[in-house]
Amino acid sequence: MNEPEMPDFSNAVRLTGWQWIGVGIFTVALILGAAPAWERVERFDLEPDYRMPYELSLDYWLYERYSRLAAIHSDTLLVGDSVVWGQYATREQTLSHYLNEEAHEEQFANLGLNGADPLALAGLMEHYGGGVTGKNVILQCNTLWMSSPERDFQLEPRFGHNHPRLVPQFFPTINGYKEEISPRMGIAVEQRLPFRGWTTHLQQVYYDKTDIPTWTLNHPYDNPFAAVTRGLPPTDDMLRYKPISWTKQGTKKEDMPWVDPETSLQWHAFQHAVEILEGRGNRVFVLVGPFNEHMLTDESLQRYQKVKLAIETWLREKNLPYLAPPPLPSELYADASHPLSEGYEILARQVFEALPWKK
Numbered sequence: 001m002n003e004p005e006m007p008d009f010s011n012a013v014r015l016t017g018w019q020w021i022g023v024g025i026f027t028v029a030l031i032l033g034a035a036p037a038w039e040r041v042e043r044f045d046l047e048p049d050y051r052m053p054y055e056l057s058l059d060y061w062l063y064e065r066y067s068r069l070a071a072i073h074s075d076t077l078l079v080g081d082s083v084v085w086g087q088y089a090t091r092e093q094t095l096s097h098y099l100n101e102e103a104h105e106e107q108f109a110n111l112g113l114n115g116a117d118p119l120a121l122a123g124l125m126e127h128y129g130g131g132v133t134g135k136n137v138i139l140q141c142n143t144l145w146m147s148s149p150e151r152d153f154q155l156e157p158r159f160g161h162n163h164p165r166l167v168p169q170f171f172p173t174i175n176g177y178k179e180e181i182s183p184r185m186g187i188a189v190e191q192r193l194p195f196r197g198w199t200t201h202l203q204q205v206y207y208d209k210t211d212i213p214t215w216t217l218n219h220p221y222d223n224p225f226a227a228v229t230r231g232l233p234p235t236d237d238m239l240r241y242k243p244i245s246w247t248k249q250g251t252k253k254e255d256m257p258w259v260d261p262e263t264s265l266q267w268h269a270f271q272h273a274v275e276i277l278e279g280r281g282n283r284v285f286v287l288v289g290p291f292n293e294h295m296l297t298d299e300s301l302q303r304y305q306k307v308k309l310a311i312e313t314w315l316r317e318k319n320l321p322y323l324a325p326p327p328l329p330s331e332l333y334a335d336a337s338h339p340l341s342e343g344y345e346i347l348a349r350q351v352f353e354a355l356p357w358k359k
Contacts, residue, residue, distance in 0.1 A: 043231055046073060049091040049100070050235040051110040059204040060128045060165070061197035062232075067111055068131030074109035076357075077132055079277075080140030080287075081121070084112030086344070088243045088334040091235060093341035098348030108138075115162025117145040118270040119153060119174070123166035125276045127191040133280040136357050139273065140287045144337045145266040146307060147256040152266050153177060154259070165190065174265060205232060243340045245331045246295060253295055254336070258303040261310040274320065285355060286315055288324035290347055292333040323354040 046069050056062055070077055078084050078096050086094035096110040111132075116124060118141075125132065149155045153167075153176030161167065167177055169184040190196035206227045207215040216224055261267040277284050288311055296304055308324065315322045325347065332343035339347060 044069065045234075046070070047235050048106060049094065049097045049110065051085055051091050051094065051096075052113060053233050053236045054114060054238070054240060056204055056233070057114045058163070058165070058209075059201050060124065061194070061201035062205070063111075063113065063124065064128040064131065064197070067129055070109035070111060071131045071133065071135050073106075074135075075107045076136040076138060076355075077109050077111050078138045078140070079111045079121070079125070079129075079132070079273075080138075081112060081116040081142050082114045083142055083290075083337055083339070084110060084140050085114055086110070086112070087114070087338045088239075088241050089341050089344060090239050091237050093344060095344045095348055095351070098345045099352055102348055102352040112140075113163075116166070117142075117151070117162070118266040118273060119168070120161075120163035120166035122269045122273040122276065123163075123168065123191070125273050127166070128197075129276070130280075132277065132282060135282050136355075137277050137282045137284050138287055138351065138355075139277065139284055141270055141289070141311065142337055143289060143291050143304070143307060143311070146259045146261065146264050147304075147336075149257070149259060150176065152259045152264050154263075154265060172265070172268075202228065206230060241334070243334060245340065246292065246333050246335050247331060249334075251295070251335070253297050254300065255297045256300045256304070258300070258307050261307060261314075267311070271314070274318075283357060284320060285357075286320055286322035287351060288312065288315075288322060290325055290328055290337070290339060290343070292330070292336050293327040294330040294333070295336050321354075321356045323351055325350050 044065065046066075050066070050070075052059075052063060052066065067077070076099075078099075084095060091097065091110070094110055094112075096108040099108040100106050113121075113124060145151050153161070153174050156176045156178060161177060164177065164179065165187045167174060169179075169188045186196075190200065203209055203211060207224075208218070210218070212224055215227075216222075259266075274284055274286070288308065291304070291308075293301055293304065312322070312324055328339055328343045328346060332340050332346070334340055
């Protein structure tokens with residue numbers, strides 16, 4: 001009786017059941033262990049007045065690592081967008097720097113992230129801010145993100161979204177965020193799986209923000225393993241924009257329409273960020289602004305005052321300590337929300353005096 005012919009698996013590797021189990025164990029070990037192991041290899045020097053490198057604003061794995069280190073070494077963490085980061089300032093001209101000068105020691109850490117509107121900020125704290133636990137937190141509320149339906153993402157913004165990988169992918173529905181289902185699912189996995197964030201970190205830092213196959217095509221004669229020996233870039237000490245006041249730039253006043261906080265996606269996201277931080281045992285102090293009210297037309301200023309009043313009313317109802325300072329002198333703003341260095345210095349004195357936990 002002839003033996004049945006077996007199919008010819010040329011160029012194929014056939015694994016036994018036990019071999020497949022071994023492959024599975026190795027894969028799980030790689031997914032769970034690669035990111036923690038990399039932290040032991042990749043040196044991270046936490047310098048005074050450290051802030052996230054501007055070019056790595058999309059590296060949330062690095063942000064998570066930095067926030068954990070900052071929580072260990074600093075009493076108070078400043079969380080917010082580019083106003084906290086210091087868009088028109090060096091790292092020695094930021095709000096956190098001047099707060100440290102007020103305290104006469106390194107108590108305050110700059111956890112600002114460029115472009116982190118409240119929708120992104122809530123996602124940042126939920127998925128990458130787990131190390132911010134049991135700390136004093138100054139949470140900045142930049143009302144600029146409520147100044148129009150586009151900035152509030154009720155309509156699709158002309159300028160796109162700065163951090164699409166941080167916003168909610170499925171719920172609540174964000175009319176201004178347009179993405180196909182497959183990328184959304186990939187982002188949702190990355191938000192919950194450190195391994196995906198780590199691979200993105202490698203791309204951001206070492207492979208010109210591309211995947212390794214693309215990088216090797218662009219660098220056919222370079223060793224891809226040699227690229228990771230460069231190490232992390234130093235803290236960002238560059239002045240990104242010329243520190244010129246909005247009046248000297250010739251910027252005209254704006255008639256910003258403003259969004260009702262009751263229907264604002266950004267305001268509800270900010271409230272969610274507060275809940276996340278308080279749920280982890282943090283003591284939250286809210287800084288409202290500092291918005292450049294001088295830049296608004298009379299009609300827009302009236303609408304803004306109603307928004308600001310609604311925000312303060314909610315903060316009082318929640319018994320949250322906060323500061324809603326009066327606007328800085330007009331010449332100390334670079335635009336609608338970013339102070340210049342002297343403005344940060346004045347603001348730091350006001351914030352430091354208002355903190356309920358200052359030593």
